[in-house]
Amino acid sequence: LHDVPDAGLWEFRGRTEVHTYTSAMCWAACDRLCKIAVRLKRDDRARYWRERADTIHARIMAEAWSDQLGHFTDTFGGHRLDASLLLLADIGFIDAMDARFIATVDAIGRDLKHGNSLYRYVAPDDFGEPETSFTICTFWY
Secondary structure, three states, rough: OOOOOOOOOOOOOOOOOOOOHHHHHHHHHHHHHHHHHHOOOOOHHHHHHHHHHHHHHHHHHHOOOEOOOOEOOOOEEEEEEEHHHOOOOOOOOOOOOHHHHHHHHHHHHHHHHHHHHEEEOOOOOEEEEOOOOOHHHHHHH
8 A cells, every 4th residue: 555654544653554544545535536437437547446446455354354353453464453443334445244344343342442432542652541532433333
């Protein structure tokens, strides 16, 4: 996808990792550009964007899914959860009934839910260990 540190939404500063959410949003951009090209009857551009979307999708599925953990992870080859993974179905990246997505939702509920609220993640960040939930994540869940 890219060989530079992510500058996407909600990512840790100071860590060089490919974040699943940012990668999925890159997939969504290519997917939507393909759909626009189809609508405009620009078959050459539709093929161009579909190839890129398919390449990104395959890489995310190969590198963000952990067989060992049984769920998607926050980064390629990672081991942590991030509530942004709840958006994978909303953007159309994966079907909401796919067993891998269901397992990810279950893992998020198990590991990130505290009371009636949901943390975005529990890994220490620039401010230390998270101490509060993130309201939008609770709504996504």
